[in-house]
Amino acid sequence: MDLYPLRVEARRDESLSRWLWLVKWLLLLPHYLALAVLWTGLVVLTLVAYLAVLFTGRYPEPIRAYNLGVLRWTWRVGYYGYQALGTDAYPPFTLADHPDHPARLHLDPHEPPPRWLPLVAWLFAVPHLIVLGALYRTTDTPAPFGLTAALLLIAGLALLFTGRYPGGLHDLLVGVARWNLRVAAYLVLLVPRYPPLRLDQGGPEPDPAPAGPVAAQPSRPDPHPPVAGPVTALVAGVLLLLPAVGLGTGGVILLTVDAARDSAGYVTSPVQRLQTSTAAITAEHVTLTGTGAWTRQTADLGELRLEVTAPADRPVFVGIAPQSAVDTWLAGTAHDELTGFASGAARYDRSGGPVRPVSAPAAQPFWIAQSTGSGSTTLQWTAADGEYAVVVANVTGAAGVSADVRGAARIPDLTGPGSGLLAAGVLIGLLAVGLIVIGGTGLGRRHSAPVPGPQNGPTPRLNPPVTTGS
Template sequence: MNRFPLRVEARRDAAPSRWLWLVKWLLLIPHYIVLLVLWTGLVVLTLVAYLAVLFTGRYPAAIRAYNLGVLRWGWRVGYYGYQALGTDRYPPFTLADDPAYPARLHLEPDGPPPRWLPLVAWLFAIPHLVLLGALTGAATRQNGVPVSVVGAAVLIAGFALLFTARYPGGLHDLLVGIARWNLRVAAYLTLLTPRYPPFRLDQGGAEPDEPPPDEPVRAAPPRAGSAAGPVVALVAGVLLLAPAAGTGIGGAVLLGLDASRDGAGYVTSPAVQLSTATAAVTAENLTITDAGLWTRNVADVGGLRVTATSPSGRPLFVGIAPESAVDTWLAGTAHDELAALRSGEARYHRADGVTRSLADPAAQPFWISSATGPGTTTLEWNVTDGNYAVVVANLDGTPGVAADVRGGIQVPDLTGLGAGLLTTGIVLGAVAIGLIVLGGVGLGRRHTEPPPPAAGPAGPAPQKVPPATVGS
């Protein structure tokens, strides 16, 4: 059988606890927090390793040791927790191999990855990810209950422990086999090995092709020195990633918004098709607060524009007024209230009442701003604080309204703010990545196997001494 370089081992407890699995999620919270930081570092360092392999053909040894340590840590936590429930021994907080722990993972020496592999490894792994997703991902039933092969197997194993104090051996072997497959694919994606993972579900705690006794597995002992510096750098880098990403994305969004402004400073939404058999369509609960703060201090801001186009060219009316006045006017008259917009499609809530014509909408005295006209009608209004409603109706008030409506809001020039936020995000991101690489490499060096000692200079070959003879 073709030996895969990543070796996954697991030893099931002989007498597991009946109830401990019910609270392991609570006991594992510290590990989950640490693994969140470690896995973030693994993603960043794997991208760095991709670049190193692509341009130099070498996988940095410190990054290899760090990534292997994270996979090893995750496997111990998964075996103790809800990936297998295989042991009640609490996992240690270390990247190093623990020969005494029931769940172990080690990597046999393998050749360097080809330079082209970082470009296609993710693509080659897709078939594995699809199959593993079917085994470990949650598929949703019609009743909304998430189920998966791994989740169902762990749940059955947990209830078996609770009621019989026995862990079915077949379930254990199945769960370890799925975990082994996952770890092999993870090792390939992180380029820990260039060997393509087999499409095999190798079940059981031991590898199907264990090394012979004369090939012992040796783990490099952690090197001396404090790990505080690398740990602080890694944690600081991971914590800095979130504000860096948020700031950079916010800046990019503002620049995109600024690019969509027209000459008057309006950003206009896509058209929404409104249609009703009643006499009006309303958009209610438009609450505006602190409008004066913007309109006093920022030029070219604070305008609201509504453009309605009749597909048939029929004259339309568009008006905005206090919501209380609109509710009083439409009381007893059926109309559609805009409830939601999904993918450009309008959803309505039908207000109770009689389907009838409205009396001359444009002549009502409560409109703050209104517009009428055949074909396309445009309303513009400088916003003020209050609770408002927008009404779209036929100019003559008859039922049967159809219009393509666009909304627009006037915003200031966002070029400077957007560019500043984007630049800040890029700088923070570079600092975060640098700290993560510094911390991950520092931790990886502590667990990197030292190179074999160099051989001394070769001396002259020893001369054979003839045996001594004793004369008579």
């Protein structure tokens, strides 16, 4: 029989604790931390394996062993924890197969992946990801969780109140996990054969294993605990990825902003339409601190510009003033406070009070910067510490304001800082990837199958692992 190479097996405990599932999340915290590191390594090593398959047609055996070990570890944790709640046997901390644990994952020998598969595996997996996403996603129903989470909760409650785990729920949850693991193994190219689009329920695989001996990939004996070198390299590489990504992202942002500067050094926002039936539109509680340090370090930083365009027959006013002064001026009069933009449209929060004109804004003495004009007007301001409000109104203070506004800020040349951050991020990232490859392949070699050849003799033929269904 043509069996799928990745075999996901589970043996349900006949006697499960009624209450242990309530605290398994706490017991599994060390595993979750370990898996966060291991899965980061799996992603990096899978990218390396993709390149190896593309250019050499071979999947490096240490990477295969590492990735298989991570999936095996993940399945043991999931079966004990909140993928199935199928056992109370605490999962071991190892990438190797553990014959005594109820959750096992076995990879049969198979053909090497074709060179083109890394380019399209993610695309071919989309149908599976859609189905699995529907099973795991949070729905729009009143329940705050997805289908599998609801089934798991029902199983847990059944254990708590009856002491029994419904067999049908167990088989269904194991089937979903089996599907998920098959797709994961396909995406990391452990299995080049396309996963079946079906839900194979139950603890044992639905296709029985052959009765006779079959060729298998024996794990290299692991008589010693994991050496400190590979583990240290893997953890250090994962930890270095965080600053590498942060520095690289910061560099890209600075270079992107620098590319948007005009000849005068200003970065300008898109034009936004502001409109209200009240007498004023405000942007309030604009708090600035540390502006003295900005301007001391560079004269190009801190200059702001607002360009306002209104109908020619309605001269417009734009001004910046202390927040407290604007509050006093507009007290008791309805006005719209700008709170943000959604899909290009302005969003407002209207203050209480009647819709009525206000006294002419230009006549007020508290403006720090102001500008008026028919058609278009521009306000220039050098930022200073304080809490401010920006006001757009008609020159006469009449109700009904409509204007197109765009802001601009003057910034210095960011090419040097951006390039420096990006270069630092790339260098640290390369170092992190190198450490992850060293650590991951080092761990993988401890579980790799011996390579057949004259020095090793023929590949041994082993019986598949014995599993017991539910």
